Amino acid sequence: MTIPQGLIDPAPGTGLDAIAAATNSRLVELCGAFRGHLLNVDPNLNPLADVTDAIIAAGGKRIRPAFVWWGHRATQIEPNDAVLTIAAAVELLHTFALIHDDIMDRASTRRGAVTSHVAMTSFHDDQALIGDRQWFGISSGIIAGDLVSVWADQAFWQAGLSPEVLMDAVEVYNTMRAEVMAGQWLDVRLAALPQASVAESEHVALLKSGRYSITRPLELGVALAGECDPSLLRALRTYGDSVGVAFQMRDDVLGMFGNQTETGKSVGGDIREGKRTVLILTALERATPTQRAILNQCLGNAHVDADQLEQVREIVRETGAADYVEARITDQYEIAQAAIEPVGNPAKRVLLELADLAVHRSR
Structure with a gap:
């Protein structure tokens, strides 16, 4: 992949925007592949994939990938595609932490949308499942966070360092x-x-x-x-x-x-x-x-x-x-x-x- 000039030397005020856009594109690529592998295990995992996709797609400032990128650029070494993949891995790690943080904080919203465990509680309702709806949501949220942590590690190892x-x-x-x-x-x-x-x-x-x-x-x-x-x-x-x-x-x-x-x-x-x-x-x-x-x-x-x-x-x-x-x-x-x-x-x-x-x- 050729690194865009806007990532190497962005216009004033666009350093975060440039890395956020590039990180989002890389996340789409990575998570599309990870989701495909997950559904090959069992199509019933689709709702779990949906809640992880939702929080990743909801965006965020992408602060951590930006600091990975600009820490690398501070060395004056020309960046390559691996740096962007590692930046995306760090964002996936952050997503894992957010999902679990929302459970610990009993939060109902994140990035303007419902949190993962709340979404899974609603899934329990929509599917007329039996048992404790809130415990189902919390348990599913924990698993969703763990899954994204695995995806972060997978992305890290796939960077080709x-x-x-x-x-x-x-x-x-x-x-x-x-x-x-x-x-x-x-x-x-x-x-x-x-x-x-x-x-x-x-x-x-x-x-x-x-x-x-x-x-x-x-x-x-x-x-x-x-x-x-x-x-x-x-x-x-x-x-x-x-x-x-x-x-x-x-x-x-x-x-x-x-x-x-x-x-x-x-x-x-x-x-x-x-x-x-x-x-x-x-x-x-x-x-x-x-x-x-x-x-x-x-x-x-x-x-x-x-x-x-x-x-x-x-x-x-x-x-x-x-x-x-x-x-x-x-x-x-x-x-x-x-x-x-x-x-x-x-x-x-x-x-x-x-x-x-x-x-x-x-x-």
């Missing part, structure tokens, strides 16, 4: 997978702790989002180039960790104050799920006894209504927690900008654009 590059790439890929699992469980643990600290929440954000979403994809892109200047890798790691933490904090802000139509997921979901985000923990630390009682009453309460959510938002503003998190996002953004200074163009320009998007996004 040389043995030397493959060894380095697999090491980064395995680290990324282990860290996101670690971050997920630490997030579950954090929500269950009677007391939690802002520092603990920031560590979870680094593992679950920062390393998994940005730093490790960048490192994976570098690994695909073979040998690399250690100073470049250090710069990309500093940039990745900083943008990653800012990215998660922005996600927390959007989860509290965002527009549900734009974000594609339930606003207030973090409160109902009892998430101990930096935003919430800062508010709890600074709250008056009365404010803290309201926050504790709402946090983890699945039946919180719109008025109660507005009360929580007001407390987050009044305690200065919202301003604190915005300041932390700005600090991390500035660290990332400084770290990326030695990187050559066009990678430097696009990585700065991606940092800006991650920090200042509205969805």
Whole structure:
């Protein structure tokens, strides 16, 4: 495959769009083949294939493939078709994580559509199946996530990497997978702790989002180039960790104050799920006894209504927690900008654009 010029040196502001379009095309190719193999096993697996196809086709920002691609371009090594396949594999890994995350969060929507386990619950209804409809949906969602994880690995191994590059790439890929699992469980643990600290929440954000979403994809892109200047890798790691933490904090802000139509997921979901985000923990630390009682009453309460959510938002503003998190996002953004200074163009320009998007996004 010939790599389009727009992927090698995109026009300003199109670095993410270019890789998203290319990743989508590669995902269509890969998942079409994977689906065909699945249905050869048994045609009754068609509904399972449908729910996996739906969440993949629903899109998303394709942030992780972009960082794989531009991590590779930062090495100044000419990209090839294998880099795009690995980028698509990383997006499939992310899809697996989203499907399971939605189950853990009891989420009903993702990317503006019903989540996989909810879709499978509806399938149970439509087919007049017997037994516990919700348990069927959850069980099917877990299996759908596992299936996409297998597809991610298949895509990775089909990229055609040389043995030397493959060894380095697999090491980064395995680290990324282990860290996101670690971050997920630490997030579950954090929500269950009677007391939690802002520092603990920031560590979870680094593992679950920062390393998994940005730093490790960048490192994976570098690994695909073979040998690399250690100073470049250090710069990309500093940039990745900083943008990653800012990215998660922005996600927390959007989860509290965002527009549900734009974000594609339930606003207030973090409160109902009892998430101990930096935003919430800062508010709890600074709250008056009365404010803290309201926050504790709402946090983890699945039946919180719109008025109660507005009360929580007001407390987050009044305690200065919202301003604190915005300041932390700005600090991390500035660290990332400084770290990326030695990187050559066009990678430097696009990585700065991606940092800006991650920090200042509205969805």
